Amino acid sequence: MKVGVLALQGAFREHRWMLERCGVEAVEIRKPQELDDVAGLIIPGGESTTIGKLMIEWGLMDKIKERAANGLAIYGTCAGMILLAKDIIGSDQPRLGLMDTVVRRNAFGRQRESFEADLNVPEFGGKPVRAVFIRAPYIESVGPAVQVLATVNDKIVIARQGKFLATAFHPELTDDDRIHQYFIKMIQE
Ligand SMILES: NC(=O)CC[C@H](N)C(=O)O
Numbered sequence: 001m002k003v004g005v006l007a008l009q010g011a012f013r014e015h016r017w018m019l020e021r022c023g024v025e026a027v028e029i030r031k032p033q034e035l036d037d038v039a040g041l042i043i044p045g046g047e048s049t050t051i052g053k054l055m056i057e058w059g060l061m062d063k064i065k066e067r068a069a070n071g072l073a074i075y076g077t078c079a080g081m082i083l084l085a086k087d088i089i090g091s092d093q094p095r096l097g098l099m100d101t102v103v104r105r106n107a108f109g110r111q112r113e114s115f116e117a118d119l120n121v122p123e124f125g126g127k128p129v130r131a132v133f134i135r136a137p138y139i140e141s142v143g144p145a146v147q148v149l150a151t152v153n154d155k156i157v158i159a160r161q162g163k164f165l166a167t168a169f170h171p172e173l174t175d176d177d178r179i180h181q182y183f184i185k186m187i188q189e
Pocket of ligand 1: 044045047049078079105106136137
């Protein structure tokens with residue numbers, strides 16, 4: 001199984017390493033045709049406005065939407081979560097808009113540019129997930145098709161809608177590969 005990592009900007013290398021560690025082949029995606037033979041796609045953290053602009057310039061926006069409509073599984077971390085959202089509060093920036101979510105950017109406030117938290121994720125069982133938040137968004141509200149998997153102070157930080165998964169934080173920066181394993185299982189379902 002091949003999984004793509006959108007490699008336009010941001011923390012894509014770490015996702016590649018994490019996927020390889022989980023035993024799947026990871027490929028960096030920069031051109032639309034590179035999406036043809038992947039079973040899943042990760043959209044990394046970075047700057048969502050930049051990634052969105054580059055996605056349009058490089059012909060990837062429409063191609064990803066087309067593949068998503070045909071069952072491509074997509075996992076967005078941080079900026080990737082913003083790009084998956086239907087609604088971005090106060091912004092008309094380019095987005096995929098595939099998840100019925102309303103996100104707020106840089107939502108944890110200036111004084112908390114970055115922080116770590118232990119998340120209780122019932123879906124994973126076992127020990128809490130150590131989550132690294134960097135100028136992180138959160139999901140303010142979700143539609144009925146969206147399953148909330150974890151919150152921090154009542155703010156939604158992991159959500160799933162069918163084949164789409166979003167986290168507000170960066171699991172690729174920790175040693176815990178359970179979120180990537182979960183995504184790989186989603187692809188196989
Ligand atoms: N770590 C990140 O991906 C930060 C996201 C960034 N603040 C944005 O709005 O796009």
